[in-house]
Amino acid sequence: AQTVTQSQPEMSVQEAETVTLSCTYDTSESNYYLFWYKQPPSRQMILVIRQEAYKQQNATENRFSVNFQKAAKSFSLKISDSQLGDTAMYFCAFMKGGNAGNMLTFGGGTRLMVKP
């Protein structure tokens, strides 16, 4: 079974600054995918960024980037130029690759507050 751990229950950052959210996972799989999801207050959860484990290059999506350290089983999310709209719960998630059924295993979440 896979486990996903987010060690920072809450974080805050000043607007326009950079913040990094931590995530570690445990698996014996070699083929898998990692995700960061964002859940704004009272709004729908949306996918922020996806990383394929077989790719060495870190994924980036505009102001969002990841630091994927496969050997250390670490998958942190960096948010640059933080905006007030980034205030949300952020969930790290794991999915086995292949025909494994497309199941997501979520971490406990990090509540991020962006302050003006």
Next chain:
Amino acid sequence: EADIYQTPRYLVIGTGKKITLECSQTMGHDKMYWYQQDPGMELHLIHYSYGVNSTEKGDLSSESTVSRIRTEHFPLTLESARPSHTSQYLCASSDTRGFASGQETQYFGPGTRLLVL
């Protein structure tokens, strides 16, 4: 935002009542999911469906049941609600046809907050 809808958004109900949480998606997605999420906590998969007439139990044991008679509709039913069922229930869907695992995106509904008194 994704075309996936949940009703009701909020429900307060007494113990012992039967309830059905509705979930519909208009994207033609084959796979649908139900997650349970306590406030500020992680999501736990309780049910999923590969397609019409397919239902499977997830990682977290749940007293709820689901059905998938139509592609776009995946309701969740609690025959007799109890206070321990108080939680948020999130529905999601994804298009897995033609994708290897991990390549598709799960789209989430807005959730139903359930309070059982």
